[in-house]
Amino acid sequence: MSGNRAAVIGAGLGGLAAAVRLRARGYDVTVHEALDQAGGRARVFRRDGFTFDAGPTVITAPYLLDELFALVGRDARDYFELVPVDPFYRILFHDGGSFDFVGDEDRLIAQIAAISPRDVDGYRTLARKARAIFDVGYTKLADQPFDRFSTMLGAVPSMIKLESYRSVYGLVARHIRDERLRQVFTFEPLLVGGNPFRTSSIYLLIHWLERRWGVYFARGGTGAIVQALTTLLAELDVEVKLNAPVERIGVTRGAVTSIESSDGTRSAADVVVANADPSVVYRDLIDERDDPEEAGAAQAVVAAEPQQNRALPLLRDPRRLRQHPAHEHANDDPDGSAALGRVPEACGERHDEREKRDDVGASRGANVD
Numbered sequence: 362m363s364g365n366r367a368a369v370i371g372a373g374l375g376g377l378a379a380a381v382r383l384r385a386r387g388y389d390v391t392v393h394e395a396l397d398q399a400g401g402r403a404r405v406f407r408r409d410g411f412t413f414d415a416g417p418t419v420i421t422a423p424y425l426l427d428e429l430f431a432l433v434g435r436d437a438r439d440y441f442e443l444v445p446v447d448p449f450y451r452i453l454f455h456d457g458g459s460f461d462f463v464g465d466e467d468r469l470i471a472q473i474a475a476i477s478p479r480d481v482d483g484y485r486t487l488a489r490k491a492r493a494i495f496d497v498g499y500t501k502l503a504d505q506p507f508d509r510f511s512t513m514l515g516a517v518p519s520m521i522k523l524e525s526y527r528s529v530y531g532l533v534a535r536h537i538r539d540e541r542l543r544q545v546f547t548f549e550p551l552l553v554g555g556n557p558f559r560t561s562s563i564y565l566l567i568h569w570l571e572r573r574w575g576v577y578f579a580r581g582g583t584g585a586i587v588q589a590l591t592t593l594l595a596e597l598d599v600e601v602k603l604n605a606p607v608e609r610i611g612v613t614r615g616a617v618t619s620i621e622s623s624d625g626t627r628s629a630a631d632v633v634v635a636n637a638d639p640s641v642v643y644r645d646l647i648d649e650r651d652d653p654e655e656a657g658a659a660q661a662v663v664a665a666e667p668q669q670n671r672a673l674p675l676l677r678d679p680r681r682l683r684q685h686p687a688h689e690h691a692n693d694d695p696d697g698s699a700a701l702g703r704v705p706e707a708c709g710e711r712h713d714e715r716e717k718r719d720d721v722g723a724s725r726g727a728n729v730d
């Protein structure tokens with residue numbers, strides 16, 4: 362589709378997912394990756410005949426992956442296999458005891474009762490709070506672009522109500538008294554390099570996310586998912602250029618016009634999704650001198666999550682880079698709001714519909730996608 366060129370910067374999980382979504386919308390997409398392999402933090406390294414995942418291994422919310430493949434009429438199961446794990450984690454205590462972290466509430470409660478009966482009710486309250494945090498932090502906010510101060514302000518009242526000013530440990534400790542159980546329910550921030558004593562309690566949403574959809578690993582490692590996505594993109598005629606660092610994003614009157622590679626090649630782009638770390642994008646890739654009046658204020662580039670955030674929300678919605686007005690006709694999205702991002706309808710079902718379906722699924726049994 363001419364006049365509909367999209368450049369994706371970065372072939373991490375977020376960039377690859379964005380490329381699939383763009384292609385599903387009919388864009389001509391090219392992915393530019395600085396390194397010699399795709400995957401970003403989910404890349405692999407090989408040693409002594411073994412392949413190691415460099416980063417993520419814990420896969421949650423597998424429906425997000427399914428959704429990507431379904432968008433282009435494929436079945437993810439034809440490309441890679443996710444295997445549910447049970448327990449999700451086994452926590453070993455210094456005293457020799459252990460706790461199996463699972464999705465099934467009865468099994469959780471039985472273990473809590475064996476360690477500290479007085480904490481059973483506290484856990485039930487904590488789980489309800491984790492669910493409430495999930496309902497806001499994941500269901501409502503995870504795919505919202507926080508690129509405007511007003512958007513952030515809008516989220517503040519619910520954040521205060523959910524006690525997100527407390528740390529994960531602070532909130533857990535209000536409901537659980539046994540120190541071992543406090544460890545059990547506060548370790549999840551460690552997965553993203555967070556300190557449970559400082560990370561906002563909003564991270565408790567992961568507790569509910571895992572209970573709701575389970576925890577999986579990809580057979581062959583997370584690298585198998587990266588491989589599946591690159592295979593899919595090849596089938597969709599999307600080129601993933603490796604060893605191709607982007608040095609600059611051209612901006613004119615607040616809209617992107619091009620990207621420039623390190624070899625000096627300049628490629629016109631009507632849409633750019635920059636999925637490198639946001640600070641790098643804003644600091645290094647956009648030169649305000651290009652566009653002194655607007656570049657600084659433009660909703661110029663929306664990159665992905667900070668480096669420690671979990672991968673899967675990124676699979677969901679790349680956020681929108683304002684299009685050049687000359688090309689706004691090129692998409693059939695009247696307000697432009699779905700140019701790159703928020704496309705649940707395009708995925709065949711809206712989030713609230715998926716919620717209903719998942720409730721049905723949840724009643725059938727835990728950890729079943």
Ligand SMILES: Cc1cc2nc3c(=O)[nH]c(=O)nc-3n(C[C@H](O)[C@H](O)[C@H](O)COP(=O)(O)OP(=O)(O)OC[C@H]3O[C@@H](n4cnc5c(N)ncnc54)[C@H](O)[C@@H]3O)c2cc1C
Nearest residue numbers: 371373374375395401402416417418419607637670671672
């Ligand atoms: C050790 C570790 C363990 C983790 N474990 C989990 C886990 O178990 N479960 C989970 O869900 N998440 C986990 N995460 C988080 C997860 O890995 C990340 O959230 C996710 O991989 C980020 O994907 P991304 O595509 O947004 O960014 P990245 O993976 O960082 O990809 C960005 C890409 O952009 C490229 N790039 C940057 N600048 C340029 C440029 N100028 N030009 C071209 N390319 C550029 C980079 O080379 C990179 O490939 C873990 C992270 C780490 C580090």
